[in-house]
Each structure stands twice: as structure tokens, then as C-alpha cells.
Amino acid sequence: MVEFLLLGSMLVLALLALYTGPLRIAVIYFSVFSLICSFLYLYYQAPDVAIAEAVMGSGLITLLYLTALKRYRVYSVCYTNTDFPTVSDREIIEGTRKGELVREIEDFCFARELEPQLVFTPQPVSEVLQSGRHDLIIHQTGDKITIIGNRENYVIDELEMLLVLRYQDLKVLVERYGGSSEYGDDYLPEED
Amino acid sequence: MNTDSSETTKLATLEQTASEELISVMTGLLYPFIAVFGIYIIYNGHDTPGGGFQGGAIMAALFLARFIVAHENDLEVHFVHNLEKFLFALLLIVPGIFIFAGLQMQFPELKIPYLIFMNFLIGMKVALGLTIVVYRFGFFEGR
Numbered sequence: 001m002v003e004f005l006l007l008g009s010m011l012v013l014a015l016l017a018l019y020t021g022p023l024r025i026a027v028i029y030f031s032v033f034s035l036i037c038s039f040l041y042l043y044y045q046a047p048d049v050a051i052a053e054a055v056m057g058s059g060l061i062t063l064l065y066l067t068a069l070k071r072y073r074v075y076s077v078c079y080t081n082t083d084f085p086t087v088s089d090r091e092i093i094e095g096t097r098k099g100e101l102v103r104e105i106e107d108f109c110f111a112r113e114l115e116p117q118l119v120f121t122p123q124p125v126s127e128v129l130q131s132g133r134h135d136l137i138i139h140q141t142g143d144k145i146t147i148i149g150n151r152e153n154y155v156i157d158e159l160e161m162l163l164v165l166r167y168q169d170l171k172v173l174v175e176r177y178g179g180s181s182e183y184g185d186d187y188l189p190e191e192d
Numbered sequence: 193m194n195t196d197s198s199e200t201t202k203l204a205t206l207e208q209t210a211s212e213e214l215i216s217v218m219t220g221l222l223y224p225f226i227a228v229f230g231i232y233i234i235y236n237g238h239d240t241p242g243g244g245f246q247g248g249a250i251m252a253a254l255f256l257a258r259f260i261v262a263h264e265n266d267l268e269v270h271f272v273h274n275l276e277k278f279l280f281a282l283l284l285i286v287p288g289i290f291i292f293a294g295l296q297m298q299f300p301e302l303k304i305p306y307l308i309f310m311n312f313l314i315g316m317k318v319a320l321g322l323t324i325v326v327y328r329f330g331f332f333e334g335r
Contacts, residue, residue, distance in 0.1 A: 047241035047242075048241045048242065048243070048246065050241075051233065051241060051242055051246040051250075052245065052246050052249065055246060055249040055250050055253060056249055059249075059253050059256075060249065060252065060253065060256065060322060060326070063256055063259075063260070063326065064325075064326060064329065067326070067329060068329075
């Protein structure tokens, strides 16, 4: 009975690890999979292998994968503004408060050794969302700034915390898109 | 503008350290237990489950816990690498002397100390090897 329970949960965890979008969560699923695997070895009276599996599988391998995720470096940011058909760089580079936001994201990337790749586009945001290539989309209509992060990139959680803390005076909304949508609804752009 | 951006960077790192403090304190508490468990497994490897490899992997977790906490490249990888090579040489020489020089036949009571010593050598070699792997991966490998 215990055996089948463990084997079944191993199967479930293996599938979860395969089909989970955010990689950090998938790594944790894999780690739990290893832990159960190690318990199963113990159940089959192979304590030697169980110790090795517990240490390697759920300890070192998890650490290695998490370190590898930290090196997920190029961070592609897309800036869309439908109000102006041609985007002026000046507002971003010179010191307006909104321009500061982009600079803030660049500094954030610098602190985490990410390589920001900024793209400016006059395309409507729904088209950019559909392409799904960008890790972060900054969408501005008038005064309202919406930041839409790709769920598959875990950096958005940290960035959200920082932005919400620092930019309470600006109307900054942080939304998610992409990945598997079981973690909440996707951001739907308003038609304007 | 410049001062502001450096401030932002500082803030970002500050938040990071604040969230990492919990992990570092807990890992600091776990340090001695990991060490004792690793040594126990190596020391009793010859007659209970475990042995050099398993104990060595646990000892490697000790170094790697340090890697998580400090995140500084203050381990001299070259020194560790040379030490590992030296251990490997010792690993070949000791059984050579013990078995082929006939000490095993002359002193049968030395068998258990010999096994413990060999397990210890293997454990140290595995621990240093795994530490090098993760440190190299963490600090040196490019994008």
C-alpha cells in the first residue's frame, strides 16, 4: 500500500516537474521527487543508495539547477507606447519620473547581473503579448503604466516588490502573462 | 541621477540580503549537524550503511551551504584542486602499500583502521571534488 502510494506520488511529481512553467518551481518538484525516491530505496532495504540519493538528488542537484537559473541572463524588456507613433528616447533617458522607471529596471538588472535588452515599439500591446518573446513589457497609455511580466521568468516577483515599494506615487500596475495560466489569469489589454 | 541609481542598486542588494538573512542563520545553525552526520557516516561506513562516497557528499553539502550563505568567491579553488590530486595519489598509494607489501597478512588487526582511513580519504576526495564542481559552475563559467 505504502509502496504504491509512493510510486504514484513519484509519477505525479515527475509529470509536475516536466509540465510546470516557472522553472524554479519545477526544480523544487524535482527535489521532492528525489526525496521520495530516496525513501523508496530505504523501503526496498537499500539504505546505502538512499543516503546517496538524498544527498545528491535533493541536495546538490537542486543547488546546481538553482545556480544555473541564476545565470539565466539576457532579460528582454519591451517598451510600448501607443500614444506616440514614434517613441522618443528622450523621455526615457532624461530624468522624468517615468523615465526613471526604465532606469530603475536597468539598475535592478545590473544588481542581479542580468543583461537588459531594451526594445522600443509603437505596436499595440496585444500584438507584443501574442509574440510572447519578451520577459517584461512596459506598456504606457497616458499616465498609466502597466508592467507585464512573463510568468516563466521568476525575476518578475522580485521586480514587482521593488517597484511597488518605490513607485507608489506613479500608477504602476504589475501584471503577468504567458506560461501556464493555472497560476492566475493572463493580463488582457484594453482596446483603445 | 547617478547618485539616485547607485542608491537603487544599494536598495536592491539590501532587499536581497534581508531575505537571505533567514537562510544564512538557519544554515549556520545546521553547520555542526551536517559536519557530525558526515563524519559519522564516513567513520561507520565499513559496517553500517553509508561510506566514503555518501559521507563525502554530505561533507560537500557543508561547503556548498557556505556557498549559498556567503556567495563570495573566497575559497582558493586551485589549492582545493591540488589537495584533491594529492588525496587521489594517496588513495592509490595506501592500498598499494597495505595489500601488496603484505601488511594485510602480517597485521590482521589493522584491517578496520585501514578501512576507516580509506573511507576517510574517499570522503575527502568526493567532498572536495563536488565543491570544486559547484564553485566552478557558480563563479567561473561564462554565459
